[in-house]
Amino acid sequence: MTAADRFVERVDAAVTDRPAVVVALFVVVSLVAIGGVVAVTTAAGADQFTQDIPAQEALDDIDEEFESSIGGAATSAQLIVSDDNVLSRPALVRILETQHRLETRSTLRVGSTSSHANAIATRLDPTAETAAEQRDAVEEATPRELAAAIEEADAAGAVGAQVSADYNPTAQRAGTAIVGVTYDLPESATSVRVEELQTRSVGVVDSVPGSEAGDNVILFGDGILQNEIAALLTDTAIIVFPAALLFILLFLLFAYRDPIDMTLGLTALGMSVLWTFGFMGYAGIPFSDSLITVFPLLLAVGIDFGIHIINRYREERLDGGEIGDSMRITTDQLLIAFILVTITTVMSLLANVVSPFEPNRDFGIVAAVGMVFTLLVFGIYLPAAKVLVDRGRTRLPIPEFGTTPLGSGGSRLGSVLHVGVDLSRIAPVAVVLLVLVGGAAGGVYGTGVDTEFSEEAFFPDQDRLDAYTQLPEPFAPTQYTFLQVLTLFEEEFEQDFIGSVTLYVDQSVRDDDSLELIDRTTRNPPDTFETTDDRRAESTSIVTVIDDHAEADPAFRETVERNDRLGTGVPDRNVDEVYDEILASPAEGQARGYLAADRGSARIDYTIRPGVDGGEAVADVQALADRTPLDAVATGQLVVDEEVIELLLDSAVRSLIAAFVLTALFLTLSYRYLEGKAVYGLINLIPVLTTVGLLVGSMRLLDIPLTPINAPILSVSIGLGVDYTVHFVHRFVDEYKGGKPIHEALEVTMGGTAGALTGSMLTTVTGLGVLWLAVIPLIQDFGALLALGVFYAYLCSIVLVPSLVVVWDRFGSVVGLGLEANLRSEEEVRTDGGR
Known part of the structure; x- marks a missing residue:
């Protein structure tokens, strides 16, 4: 007996003999996990992906060492003031009054402010040192004195650099100006502290007569930017999670057709997510943009496991098996498949630890740990809970609901799902060639996929935001200033965040x-x-x-x-x-x-x-x-973005290769150990590679660029593909080694597995596809790619695998690798293992 067999037997005994103890133990662990959940912090924005990049380090040095920074230092902000004429006396007085209030409000920790109004006022009164004194100088000046001061300041270059491109020196008119604001904070100051101060500064700006924050005066800095990106995360969660829950409920109801079974499945899903959040809190891993996609991924695998457990159990109960015996047979057959799926998926996820980006490494770690939790919850807790509930049903007058397996018997769905087996009888070679050529063509076409990285990529376009504002509370999103600021820089100051590059002379x-x-x-x-x-x-x-x-x-x-x-x-x-x-x-x-x-x-x-x-x-x-x-370093936002893109491509390719190599080794060795035939591992891998090729080709076809958020998709798609093919192949192996002819084994496999795969695919694609509703465009794209990956994996399992099995058996025998030629009984496998 192998170690895997002994593990399965222990689980069988616990699930069927002591289900109440198992359920209680899992509830206790869930209570412990709550302590970690409350400790979870958040991190968002492009800064997560620029750590340890030389160009970013140089950019940070510039922000610290020079009074004007590139894109704004963490402890600085820009006040963008709009008016009919920012060089008029009322506008200059309003700007200086704003500066005065910011500088004198001690709780704001504003160290200094600077504007064109300062330069003009010092021409009027060289002794005026404070913003209040300079405001008085402007108020008291005659029109001629003010015009002369503006002309002198402009000659010294102190006006044109801080007002908009529509500046007319002759008429002394401009529509927009920038006021620099610097906060006096120690290096140890946290980003949360900066966000707090900048947010409070908005209230002070709004208190100045004639100023309306967010309208004719916009305070914008790195702290506010990070606050807005964090708000994007919240807005996305508020919109996506309820929608995902609604769709999942609908499809689970379709898959289970029993409210009690559906409730058990939902509690198992909730437990998996709770444990994962708890792990993040205890491990000190912040919740970020990248990790939003972890939880739909866990839901995808959890839904898959849950439907397979309930479906297989119903199959045995329909044949007259007792509750305990039926669940024992179910776990005997499915736990090994679950373990194979989990380990291969974990390997594909952990391949992301080679990424140079910390958020992607966190994604790989959190998703891998969550996948292990999902295996434990759905492989042990759900069977125990199902046994406990069904035994209670026999003693209580609880009505029966849907008890037949999904896609079973002569149902319309069952007949549709048998198309893969039908094709394997008629033209298996043509099916295999057609699908493999399609996957290869997609992979080649996908080599031209675009890459993208910028702060702007985290924000939706204005049209999408305007559409979301029509939603009722609490679904209506926050009013974001970033897009307004970006438009102002591009239109009023004729510059954007990638219009220049910089040499930092160190x-x-x-x-x-x-x-x-x-x-x-x-x-x-x-x-x-x-x-x-x-x-x-x-x-x-x-x-x-x-x-x-x-x-x-x-x-x-x-x-x-x-x-x-x-x-x-x-x-x-x-x-x-x-x-x-x-x-x-x-x-x-x-x-x-x-x-x-x-x-x-x-x-x-x-x-x-x-x-x-x-x-x-x-x-x-x-x-x-x-x-x-x-001794110079090239820097600037454009340089940083390009360096991230270079690392991005390298990271995606390395993760893909690592995931494939690890998965290939594990599957071939596992099937050699469990079934005596490594060839089954190879049969699992061919559909997975096809899925990856189709997915990469779809990225280019749909104009979805590779970004730091969706970079893990290539390695994750291997895990998603394996999830579907392992279930099919593992069930086929069980039926085939029992002595059934190959097509009969495929028929039984399709009848017992395809329905569960279909239910899993529908709920997963919907649950992941709902990410398209996310406010953050990068998460929309990742959700679409995850949903496509699941759909392609499902199609390959249903359509490609039956024909692939037939072709391999037919032509593999020529070189001694056919399924029939390599088929040995479990006893032979054990005998070889003992030698």
Whole structure:
């Protein structure tokens, strides 16, 4: 007797002899799991996928070292102000009053604010240091004095950089402006603290007369962004979970046709999810976008296991078996199949631990542990609960409901499901060739699937949000500012989050040749960069800030010329003196955006030409970083996104290969150990590979890109495919080795298994497909792919496997690998095992 046989016998004894003890034990463990559930935290957004990436580390350094960051530092925010004219006196007063309230509210921890209004006010009154004093200066100025101050500030470059692209210097008009807000927080401050402060700041902004937060004033920062992404998770859960529950209830009612059995199945599903959430809490794994898909996946496998248990048990009861004997036969036959399904699925999930992305590694771990919990709950608890309930039914006057197996007898569904066996009699070779060629073609076609990664990908388009706002509470989603901010940046400031790339110069820039070396990086620019009239790269750096200020300030121009020995217009000696002077000038704010406070690093921004492929631009800036004598790192949001995409493809392929190799080894060795024939493992794998090929081809056909959220789909599809083929093949093996001819064994297998597979497929596809209702587009796509993967796995099991078995038996015998040639009795297997 094998170890697997001994395990099954122990489970049989516990389930049939002591079902009440088993149920009680599982209830106690569930109570313990609740303690972990309350400890679960959340994590969301693109930041989860950019950890340990050099470009992101450089981006973080820029956020810490420079006063203007790329995309906003975690402790900073942008206040976007709209008005008829943000350079008018009322608008300037309103902006300065807002800055004053933000800076003086101690509970907000605002360290400083900056705007074009500050620069204009200091021209009016150089002694005005606080926002309140500057507000008074603007209020008291005459129209002529105010116009002159605006002109002076504009000449110093302090206006154009902070107002929208519609700025008209002559008319002194602009429709939108940005106010920078920096929070004075220690490095140890948590993201939750930043979110809290920025959210409270919105209330202060809204309190200023004339300001309406979310309308003409929008406060936006990394904290608010993360808060909105977390809200997306909540909104998705509120919409998806009730819809999934409704559909699952409907299909389970169809599958079980018995409210008591359906209740048992639902409690088992709830227990699996509860245990998994509890594990997350105790293990300290946060609930994130990636993990939303774990729970529909667990529901998919749980529903499958549950329907198989109840269906097989009913099959035995219909033949006149007693409650205990029927369940013993059921668990004898199904537990091994469940174990094979679970281990292969766990292997496909754990293949994600090779991913460079922590959320994907968490997904693999949590889903794998959840799958083990699902095996225990549906393999032990559900049979015990079913025995306990049915024995109670015999003593109580409880009416009988549906008791026949799904798809059994001469039902219309049963006749439809036999099409696979019918085809295996008529043209098995044609079926196998057609399906395998289709899978291979899908795989080849799918090699051209797109990849995508950006913060914007987490947010739905405005039309979808507008549609969801028509839903009643609590289903109506939150009002998100991210899309408004994105539109403002693109339309009002003519920039987006991927319109430039950056070189982070990670070395001291105090040497005489430092500015020359920075300037040299703009010569002979690649084709992807915007260029100036003298064929230099369109860029912004401390060199361009010095050059612009030299044009506006004759005294500073003399300093530059005095320290320019080569006559290039760039200081090449006494650079510290040049820095000191510009940092004491009105251009100080711009200079600090490109020169670190300790002068130990610098930053160069390059503008990308419109329409240029992002990958080409990233390759060019990385090549520039490699060839410059400066110690430089290519960074910027575009660079980070492209590096994530490169890792994404590598991660998906590695996980797929790892999942396939591990699954192939396990199945062949398992069937060799259990049945004496490794060939059964290979028969399981061929439909799985076909499923993967069809799924990848569908991704490209449906224009669903590969993203960090759905990257595990390739490896997970192996686990999903194995789930269906193992049930079919394992039942066929039991019938075939009992002496039935191959087609009769297939007929019995189809009659006993196909109905359960169909019920499982319908509930699973619906339960997973309901993710299409998610607010987050990436989760919509993953739900669609999971549902497609299950459907393809089901079709391959019903249509391909019967013909594959016949073809393998017919032609495998030629090389001694046919099923008949390798068929040995259990006694022979045991005898060989004992030698």
